[in-house]
Amino acid sequence: xxxxxxxxxxxxxxxxxxxxxxxxxxxxxxxxxxxxxxxxxxxxxxxxxxxxxxxxxxxxxxxxxxxxxxxxxxxxxxxxxxxxxxxxxxxxxxxxxxxxxxxxxxxxxxxxxxxxxxxxxxxxxxxxxxxxxxxxxxxxxxxxxxxxxxxxxxxxxxxxxxxxxxxxxxxxxxxxxxxxxxxxxxxxxxxxxxxxxxxxxxxxxxxxxxxxxxxxxxxxxxxxxxxxxxxxxxxxxxxxxxxxxxxxxxxxxxxxxxxxxxxxxxxxxxxxxxxxxxxxxxxxxxxxxxxxxxxxxxxxxxxxxxxxxxxxxxxxxxxxxxxxxxxxxxxxxxxxxxxxxxxxxxxxxxxxxxxxxxxxxxxxxxxxxxxxx
Amino acid sequence: xxxxxxxxxxxxxxxxxxxxxxxxxxxxxxxxxxxxxxxxxxxxxxxxxxxxxxxxxxxxxxxxxxxxxxxxxxxxxxxxxxxxxxxxxxxxxxxxxxxxxxxxxxxxxxxxxxxxxxxxxxxxxxxxxxxxxxxxxxxxxxxxxxxxxxxxxxxxxxxxxxxxxxxxxxxxxxxxxxxxxxxxxxxxxxxxxxxxxxxxxxxxxxxxxxxxxxxxxxxxxxxxxxxxxxxxxxxxxxxxxxxxxxxxxxxxxxxxxxxxxxxxxxxxxxxxxxxxxxxxxxxxxxxxxxxxxxxxxxxxxxxxxxxxxxxxxxxxxxxxxxxxxxxxxxxxxxxxxxxxxxxxxxxxxxxxxxxxxxxxxxxxxxxxxxxxxxxxxxxxxxxxxxxxxxxxxxxxxxxxxxxxx
Numbered sequence: 001x002x003x004x005x006x007x008x009x010x011x012x013x014x015x016x017x018x019x020x021x022x023x024x025x026x027x028x029x030x031x032x033x034x035x036x037x038x039x040x041x042x043x044x045x046x047x048x049x050x051x052x053x054x055x056x057x058x059x060x061x062x063x064x065x066x067x068x069x070x071x072x073x074x075x076x077x078x079x080x081x082x083x084x085x086x087x088x089x090x091x092x093x094x095x096x097x098x099x100x101x102x103x104x105x106x107x108x109x110x111x112x113x114x115x116x117x118x119x120x121x122x123x124x125x126x127x128x129x130x131x132x133x134x135x136x137x138x139x140x141x142x143x144x145x146x147x148x149x150x151x152x153x154x155x156x157x158x159x160x161x162x163x164x165x166x167x168x169x170x171x172x173x174x175x176x177x178x179x180x181x182x183x184x185x186x187x188x189x190x191x192x193x194x195x196x197x198x199x200x201x202x203x204x205x206x207x208x209x210x211x212x213x214x215x216x217x218x219x220x221x222x223x224x225x226x227x228x229x230x231x232x233x234x235x236x237x238x239x240x241x242x243x244x245x246x247x248x249x250x251x252x253x254x255x256x257x258x259x260x261x262x263x264x265x266x267x268x269x270x271x272x273x274x275x276x277x278x279x280x281x282x283x284x285x286x287x288x289x290x291x292x293x294x295x296x297x298x299x300x301x302x303x304x305x306x307x308x309x310x311x312x313x314x315x316x317x318x319x320x321x322x323x324x325x326x327x328x329x330x331x332x333x334x335x336x337x338x339x340x341x342x343x344x345x346x347x348x349x350x351x352x353x354x355x356x357x358x359x360x361x362x363x364x365x366x367x368x369x370x371x372x373x
Numbered sequence: 374x375x376x377x378x379x380x381x382x383x384x385x386x387x388x389x390x391x392x393x394x395x396x397x398x399x400x401x402x403x404x405x406x407x408x409x410x411x412x413x414x415x416x417x418x419x420x421x422x423x424x425x426x427x428x429x430x431x432x433x434x435x436x437x438x439x440x441x442x443x444x445x446x447x448x449x450x451x452x453x454x455x456x457x458x459x460x461x462x463x464x465x466x467x468x469x470x471x472x473x474x475x476x477x478x479x480x481x482x483x484x485x486x487x488x489x490x491x492x493x494x495x496x497x498x499x500x501x502x503x504x505x506x507x508x509x510x511x512x513x514x515x516x517x518x519x520x521x522x523x524x525x526x527x528x529x530x531x532x533x534x535x536x537x538x539x540x541x542x543x544x545x546x547x548x549x550x551x552x553x554x555x556x557x558x559x560x561x562x563x564x565x566x567x568x569x570x571x572x573x574x575x576x577x578x579x580x581x582x583x584x585x586x587x588x589x590x591x592x593x594x595x596x597x598x599x600x601x602x603x604x605x606x607x608x609x610x611x612x613x614x615x616x617x618x619x620x621x622x623x624x625x626x627x628x629x630x631x632x633x634x635x636x637x638x639x640x641x642x643x644x645x646x647x648x649x650x651x652x653x654x655x656x657x658x659x660x661x662x663x664x665x666x667x668x669x670x671x672x673x674x675x676x677x678x679x680x681x682x683x684x685x686x687x688x689x690x691x692x693x694x695x696x697x698x699x700x701x702x703x704x705x706x707x708x709x710x711x712x713x714x715x716x717x718x719x720x721x722x723x724x725x726x727x728x729x730x731x732x733x734x735x736x737x738x739x740x741x742x743x744x745x746x747x748x749x750x751x752x753x754x755x756x757x758x759x760x761x762x763x764x765x766x767x768x769x770x771x772x773x774x775x776x777x778x
Binding site for chain 2: 069095100101103105106107108109110111112113114115116117118119121136137140141145146147148149150151152153154185186188208209210237284286287288319323
């Protein structure tokens with residue numbers, strides 16, 4: 001074990017609010033614009049894959065704040081099973097990039113204990129499904145300690161890892177646990193979908209004083225895109241407008257954003273103009289953005305990879321029906337995964353999750369089939 | 374064949390059930406002598422695993438012994454008062470009392486300081502007080518009042534004191550132990566010295582996450598003292614009915630361990646001083662391992678007089694004889710009283726005066742707790758997140774919005 005890293009206690013994290021409030025994020029954006037004029041052209045084009053963006057965000061935050069550390073299975077010498085911490089142990093040492101034994105319950109609890117003392121641990125679940133072994137720590141400790149201690153303790157930790165249906169990984173490694181976690185009071189759920197938001201949201205999550213469960217998607221690590229320049233953080237509680245439209249609002253998150261956009265490309269040809277919103281924050285929901293959009297389009301479709309029963313879509317649909325009933329011209333449609341374990345077989349797996357054709361059908365159903373389709 | 378084997382198993386369990394339980398009746402240690410204000414005594418022997426034991430000859434001054442007497446009596450009186458308040462329905466829900474086990478926390482605090490961190494199970498009232506909390510905070514928390522340790526939002530199992538590194542009271546049996554390893558990790562990470570104490574009971578000792586924590590702590594040489602408070606019953610299940618090996622101090626395998634008379638404050642103090650030195654500084658003489666800092670398992674042989682919780686009369690799985698024998702032969706308060714009085718260090722009346730003072734303190738705390746305010750309705754919505762997140766939390770009716778805080 002490397003010697004303890006001397007930590008400058010005074011150098012603890014600055015305001016996590018930078019990440020929080022849109023109002024405060026804006027001045028930072030303004031600074032960015034002025035910086036942009038001086039950066040070189042090469043720096044402007046910052047295209048990379050999502051795993052590289054996450055790694056860069058992690059690296060920047062670890063450099064910025066000595067209390068930030070990453071622990072999990074194979075995060076150090078191996079480099080992370082999806083390369084998110086690739087090579088970082090060489091820079092930060094074995095203590096800040098802590099390779100744990102395979103014991104999710106144990107090391108997640110250890111992360112909670114460390115977070116209670118003021119460290120900012122990021123705990124990587126090699127696969128979201130494995131975190132079920134640590135469910136008690138996430139629910140009873142992570143989520144509720146702040147409340148049960150009457151506000152004395154906070155748990156500033158990030159629990160992150162890949163979830164979602166991959167390519168024939170079998171049922172246990174294709175888990176969508178967001179529905180399991182959504183009813184835990186005190187945790188925030190954030191799902192990333194693009195290279196830009198993956199990095200900017202990870203940075204915000206690390207700076208947040210709340211426990212954040214951070215959903216990456218096993219099939220998105222290699223998508224390419226550009227990251228924001230500079231020390232850019234994105235508000236954890238705000239949904240992202242993907243495409244403005246007028247006919248219907250399609251809510252989605254994580255990989256389903258791409259499935260929806262595939263459908264939208266076809267729908268555009270058919271003359272539809274749907275609005276697409278990436279929820280980002282699965283708990284709490286950004287009701288401001290959601291209700292503004294519904295008041296405009298008066299129709300809502302939810303597309304998720306979560307299960308139909310008790311999923312994120314179930315919660316969101318209930319909220320929309322409860323609070324925006326009079327704004328709706330059509331009942332909310334939910335396109336979710338079938339309530340079955342995820343098959344290994346290719347065709348069965350594909351039939352388990354939502355495909356673009358289903359989104360197109362749903363838009364037809366809600367908006368009516370246009371002439372010529 | 375299987376049925377026969379099952380029958381044989383039941384028969385053997387039945388036979389063991391008739392034998393004595395795991396609780397031992399080893400009695401008090403012996404006094405060696407008094408010189409001036411200093412008493413020297415021989416405590417019951419330590420049993421060790423992969424480590425040499427500390428000396429069984431211990432000394433304490435009159436002032437120390439008087440302080441231990443006061444602490445022990447204060448905890449006992451608080452718990453007995455909680456019992457009465459529970460029976461009067463002023464305290465509801467779960468309530469796990471610590472009477473009988475007081476020497477563990479008093480001895481621990483005599484050896485450690487508040488830079489060291491502690492996390493414990495749900496039997497946490499005494500821990501809160503010995504970490505510098507007040508009896509009022511405990512009683513008010515039990516009564517769900519704002520003056521409670523957690524403003525009435527935690528209850529019996531969730532008391533904390535951040536300013537003295539008391540990380541709580543945890544309700545899920547055994548789940549606090551990985552957090553304890555995390556506290557130890559933080560001690561190492563920050564390099565500020567100190568040791569983390571992760572406490573659990575003999576029931577929790579069979580939880581898988583305890584072994585996960587042992588492994589990580591030993592692997593990384595975390596400054597951690599794992600403390601198994603063995604009161605010999607996990608709720609109503611005797612230790613030997615739940616653990617293949619009830620020698621809990623040996624269950625760290627590669628990790629050193631020590632069993633100590635947890636009813637004797639002097640033995641406990643000696644064990645913790647030794648364990649801290651071992652876990653934080655370079656260890657003392659080690660038989661089978663290199664000398665370097667390392668976590669250690671301490672098993673405290675102790676006993677709870679009350680049932681597991683208020684709904685447990687505590688008599689279906691153990692005999693009344695067993696309880697009264699331990700009260701007569703190993704009671705931690707009577708032990709210190711005897712040390713003081715029999716060796717001429719204090720008059721019986723002096724101790725009575727302390728008892729009277731403590732009673733007055735606790736009666737006062739109860740009155741103050743009873744008069745304390747209940748949490749306001751708005752507290753329902755506070756301490757969920759660190760700040761308001763710039764949004765509202767939805768109540769059960771769709772038009773009810775609450776500000777997070």
